[in-house]
Amino acid sequence: MNKTLLVAQREFLTRVQKKTFLLSTIGLPLLIFSLYAGIIYFSVKSTDHFKVAVIDKAHLFNGSIDDKKTTELIFNFVNDDTASVQKQLDNHTYDAYLYVPAGFSISSPSDSLQLRSGKAIGLLTRETIQKRISGALEEKRLLSMNISKQQLDSARAEKDYIRFSNAAGKTNNDSKVGISYAVGMISGFLIYIILFLYGTMVMRGVMEEKVNRIAEVIVSSVRPFQLMMGKILGIGSVGLVQFVIWIVLVFGLQLILPMIFPDLATQMQAQPIQPGTVGAAQAMKASGAMGGLMSGLSDINFPLIIGCFIFYFMGGYFLYSSLFAAVGSAVNEDPQDAQSLLLPIMMPVIFALVIMTKAVNDPNSSLAVFGSLFPFTSPIVMMARIAHGIPDGVTLIQLLVSMALLVAGFLCTTWLAGKIYRTGILMYGKKVTWKEMWKWAFRKN
Incomplete structure (x- = not known):
């Protein structure tokens, strides 16, 4: 048994004392962490945003697309004509502009809005723009039909009608x-x-x-x-x-x-929660998901x-x-x-x-x-x-x-x-x- 331990000690010390052991054991996790921290740093410190000029001739949005305060997508309402905004688009003052004609009606199925951009729009940005504008139009349409946003959020709220539990009666979420x-x-x-x-x-x-x-x-x-x-x-x-x-x-x-990036938690909590809005419903859903995760x-x-x-x-x-x-x-x-x-x-x-x-x-x-x-x-x-x-x-x-x-x-x-x-x-x-x-x-x- 002593000879077995001597061989084991030799094998252990021979490998641990090598530089490759230190590099693979300590250097590799630190390298991965550095790359991970770099991704977080550029995500937190990134100032890239997509500016959209809105020419609302129909006064449809009343100066606001929605109540979300984000830096990734900014809607600016302007009183200029399309030619002036097009020049600003060419000068990269704005990334795109949305024109709402005076005769636009949200109740008409044939009417649609067109967004013109000066450069290619990514898939995620395109989806975000469409979601926010469609959400604002949907809310206007519901208000015109005397259906409140609270009623719609209540009807759309997800509810688990079936709860799973084990033989002892303990819930398995x-x-x-x-x-x-x-x-x-x-x-x-x-x-x-x-x-x-x-x-x-x-x-x-x-x-x-x-x-x-x-x-x-x-x-x-x-x-x-x-x-x-x-x-x-x-x-x-x-x-x-x-x-x-x-x-x-x-x-x-x-x-x-969290010590290196204190702004990370601040940005995650930056959006205000207002009752009766889509942001509130999403925040409540996220809060429930976090609670379920901790549970x-x-x-x-x-x-x-x-x-x-x-x-x-x-x-x-x-x-x-x-x-x-x-x-x-x-x-x-x-x-x-x-x-x-x-x-x-x-x-x-x-x-x-x-x-x-x-x-x-x-x-x-x-x-x-x-x-x-x-x-x-x-x-x-x-x-x-x-x-x-x-x-x-x-x-x-x-x-x-x-x-x-x-x-x-x-x-x-x-x-x-x-x-x-x-x-x-x-x-x-x-x-x-x-x-x-x-x-x-x-x-x-």
């Missing part, structure tokens, strides 16, 4: 289900990436020691199984440390954002998810890394030999990813239950189910059985890979197949 879906997908993809990344790292480390004949020297004082376990533990510790640093950096940098977050058992993530990350890593190490010990200098041997190992991982996409939507389906119990797919699939909670997404018995099967699977694959590693690490100049590796695994000492 859409926010909770959506957050569970997102958490399950993200957790499953993270483990999927980790299995590829660190499993390949173990395989390359074994291949390098074999090609450089370092393994021959180490094996003289350390048993092959101890050497393999030391490499798996050392590289796994590197992955765990790297993951913890990423989590700390991500959450820490998120807390710093959904409070319903998610994050300590359970984080604990299960660490367990399945370590279990899946140990299970697959032992197989990666076995492949690395069996191949020689040609990387194509390793790629041909990796296909049977990668198929369960890809299969688990496919099952995960179904498990996040239907966590209690028979395929999802099987995938969460089968050791080769459980690290990915179980995270999709556990995000929905206990017992809604997975029962406690199924979770414990899945963990026990994963531990048993890790012990079996480690024993199997150790026997392959013992023979393959000292064999050179021969192209190995899975059939021959299978013989090594069950060959008597």
